[in-house]
Amino acid sequence: xxxxxxxxxxxxxxxxxxxxxxxxxxxxxxxxxxxxxxxxxxxxxxxxxxxxxxxxxxxxxxxxxxxxxxxxxxxxxxxxxxxxxxxxxxxxxxxxxxxxxxxxxxxxxxxxxxxxxxxxxxxxxxxxxxxxxxxxxxxxxxxxxxxxx
Amino acid sequence: xxxxxxxxxxxxxxxxxxxxxxxxxxxxxxxxxxxxxxxxxxxxxxxxxxxxxxxxxxxxxxxxxxxxxxxxxxxxxxxxxxxxxxxxxxxxx
Numbered sequence: 001x002x003x004x005x006x007x008x009x010x011x012x013x014x015x016x017x018x019x020x021x022x023x024x025x026x027x028x029x030x031x032x033x034x035x036x037x038x039x040x041x042x043x044x045x046x047x048x049x050x051x052x053x054x055x056x057x058x059x060x061x062x063x064x065x066x067x068x069x070x071x072x073x074x075x076x077x078x079x080x081x082x083x084x085x086x087x088x089x090x091x092x093x094x095x096x097x098x099x100x101x102x103x104x105x106x107x108x109x110x111x112x113x114x115x116x117x118x119x120x121x122x123x124x125x126x127x128x129x130x131x132x133x134x135x136x137x138x139x140x141x142x143x144x145x146x147x148x149x
Numbered sequence: 150x151x152x153x154x155x156x157x158x159x160x161x162x163x164x165x166x167x168x169x170x171x172x173x174x175x176x177x178x179x180x181x182x183x184x185x186x187x188x189x190x191x192x193x194x195x196x197x198x199x200x201x202x203x204x205x206x207x208x209x210x211x212x213x214x215x216x217x218x219x220x221x222x223x224x225x226x227x228x229x230x231x232x233x234x235x236x237x238x239x240x241x242x
Contacts (some may be wrong), residue, residue, distance in 0.1 A: 048214050049211070051211040051215055056218065057216070071216065080220060081222055081223040082222075082223050082224070085220065085225070085227055087152065091233075095214075095236055096214060103218065105218060105220060141225050144225070146223055
């Protein structure tokens with residue numbers, strides 16, 4: 001287990017400051033749109049609400065044709081000592097048409113952005129299968145650092 | 150309730166949105182279905198999920214679509230409890 005001092009958290013006041021929330025959301029949106037643009041035929045639309053505006057989730061997109069979604073939960077160190085977590089989730093409902101989703105839950109750090117980008121590229125850009133994504137998520141989380149609380 | 154090899158759910162599809170008491174009961178039923186070790190690991194997130202429901206009720210409920218994850222702190226196996234609202238409004242009373 002890797003225990004590391006706290007790295008700088010970007011937009012750490014996003015729960016108190018609407019401007020920081022919007023900036024963090026914009027960051028995830030830009031990252032996603034840059035990857036999705038590689039497959040221009042795919043239409044990804046905004047999806048979930050964040051009822052408490054606390055980053056759970058801060059960003060989500062779904063694709064009805066692929067029946068897929070990407071969800072980003074942005075957490076703070078007090079929420080979770082693990083700085084980066086990702087999993088594949090089956091399910092959804094008939095209304096949304098989503099049957100599988102990539103969920104990334106992380107502190108917003110430069111390292112987490114890179115790790116998230118790799119997974120989104122694999123899922124959205126390269127169209128990797130559910131099983132392949134499970135493996136990639138497992139690998140990404142295995143080496144994710146933990147912080148001291 | 151998911152992650153760590155667990156895949157359990159409690160669904161509702163009633164005309165009326167689930168109340169706080171019903172949501173608490175669903176969380177309790179999920180906890181009861183877990184092996185003892187998993188129940189211990191997830192005790193804190195069950196409380197946090199119930200607190201979320203109470204919070205929603207105080208603010209008049211939540212509109213679909215919502216998927217909210219309550220994850221075990223520091224866990225690499227993504228042990229968690231997800232609350233999902235796919236249609237309508239939930240946690241209004």
